[in-house]
Amino acid sequence: xxxxxxxxxxxLGSMLVAYGVYFSLLALYFDPAAPDGPRILRMLILFGSVxxxxxxxxxxxxxxxxxxxxxxxxxxxxxxxRAIARRGTNAxxxxxxxxxxxxxxxMPFGDPRWKITNxxxxxxxxxxxxxxxxxxxxxxxxWHG
Amino acid sequence: MAKPPIxxxxxxxxxxxxxxxxxxxxxxVGVTRQTIAAIEQGRYSxxxxxxxxxxxxxxxxxxxxxxxxxx
Numbered sequence: 001x002x003x004x005x006x007x008x009x010x011x012l013g014s015m016l017v018a019y020g021v022y023f024s025l026l027a028l029y030f031d032p033a034a035p036d037g038p039r040i041l042r043m044l045i046l047f048g049s050v051x052x053x054x055x056x057x058x059x060x061x062x063x064x065x066x067x068x069x070x071x072x073x074x075x076x077x078x079x080x081x082r083a084i085a086r087r088g089t090n091a092x093x094x095x096x097x098x099x100x101x102x103x104x105x106x107m108p109f110g111d112p113r114w115k116i117t118n119x120x121x122x123x124x125x126x127x128x129x130x131x132x133x134x135x136x137x138x139x140x141x142x143w144h145g
Numbered sequence: 146m147a148k149p150p151i152x153x154x155x156x157x158x159x160x161x162x163x164x165x166x167x168x169x170x171x172x173x174v175g176v177t178r179q180t181i182a183a184i185e186q187g188r189y190s191x192x193x194x195x196x197x198x199x200x201x202x203x204x205x206x207x208x209x210x211x212x213x214x215x216x
Contacts, residue, residue, distance in 0.1 A: 001179070002177065002179040002180075003177075072168075072178075073168075073172065073177075074177045074178065074179070078175065078176040078177050078180050079176065079180075079191070079192050079195060080176065080177075080179075080180040080183060080189050080191075081177075081180075141188070142148070142183065142186075142187070142188030142189060143188075143189060144149050144189060144190040
């Protein structure tokens, strides 16, 4: 398996678990009737905790993968890695743009701030998931771009 | 994704070059072992530059390494 594919699996998996936990907890325990201050603070603490744990986990495992790849001389991206990365980024851009149009143009007309913030975060997560999924699919099934 | 109508003889040429490994070939043309494997299996079409580099390693003209199988 290519080094960049391993990193894509790692990032996608950890991101889906981390933000799956975040959005599940938010859906289960978030009280829309509570006052804005403490509610937003709890949300930020939860988001910060999940992000920090995910970042530390990814950094440690990615470092271990990088050591193995460096030993094999495969840690530097070549033209195929770059072509596949471009494909993922291009597709993710459109997903992110769609999400941002919804968040920035449509939602401010009727949704509360906490919902807009979380919708923006969800758009980022979906865009990143799209990027990594396309990267993995391109390595698995081939890409001739 | 649909496979492009391009085939290659890299596997055979490696065998004839004293069973050169994919890693050796990759190092000589500047790509990873996985990319050489993907090219051999038709899962990736290399850039023109890499195609020429591969042909050069085997001291063959490009058309003896890569072939267009389409109409």
